[in-house]
Amino acid sequence: MERPSGLEEALGALAANPEATLLAGGTDLMVEVNYHSRRPEHVIALRRVEELRQWEGTRLGAGVTFRRIEQGPVRALAQLARTVGSPQIRAAGTIGGNLGTASPAGDSHPFLAACDAHIELQSKRGTRTVLWNEFLVGVKRTSCADDELITAVILPDQLPPRQEFAKIGVRSAMVIATVSACVMVDDDGRARVALGAVGPTVLRARRAEEMINAESVKSEAALAEFGRLVSEEVKPITDHRSTEEYRRHAAGVLSRRLLERCLAA
């Protein structure tokens, strides 16, 4: 195992061995190793790479843990961080690892989609920044090249002031989301809604957004239609955690509830 102590060293190690497996907090990777017999031959551990742990303004380093995020100033980010695993998982698990795993149920994803965050990727070849939906491209698939590191999440300069995240699962703690949602409302009243665990990747319910943003008064009928459109737009599957039908229903109810909370704030 290599333990680079700085970003340049980490990028060099990855350039020399693009097949290497990156290890951040290990809360996903070690599950793979322990339960699914994944046997990475060459591991690059990122924990000593100080640059990845920096959080300055809108630039959130990939190595920032959910423990720090839950204590941070961004409302919906803190809300989602509090739902991740247990205190032990939050102490080790990072936002970069959550993106690297690219699970459809990754709890940071609805927030990143709702605020149109960018993902910064670095390699010895240079730095590029891609929008969330150019990064998350399928179930456990990203557009990160083998020689690239996720170095940071770049938030927009102005985050919508009203923002809410919540997830539904089979119990209220230590649970993978059956449905997760993040709703944001801008200063000018425009709403955005992003849903997790109801498609191959996180998605924005654009028709629901357009409909509600065209309504100057958010009447009962408009809110009901918003929820209905979200239920229609999501693309869930039936699996061991839930049915497609329940996920559609829950996505609509959850989105409407979060929108109502934002509007009341």
Ligand SMILES: Cc1cc2nc3c(=O)[nH]c(=O)nc-3n(C[C@H](O)[C@H](O)[C@H](O)COP(=O)(O)OP(=O)(O)OC[C@H]3O[C@@H](n4cnc5c(N)ncnc54)[C@H](O)[C@@H]3O)c2cc1C
């Ligand atoms: C008990 C338990 C409960 C959990 N609960 C939740 C939950 O509620 N919500 C949730 O979303 N997740 C949950 N998880 C999953 C996991 O904790 C998160 O996905 C976490 O963010 C992973 O981060 P990590 O630093 O531990 O990643 P690691 O396990 O170290 O890495 C995960 C993947 O990302 C890659 N990677 C890591 N860092 C980088 C980087 N900088 N650049 C490129 N690739 C990188 C790794 O190579 C690996 O493929 C849970 C896991 C466990 C074991």
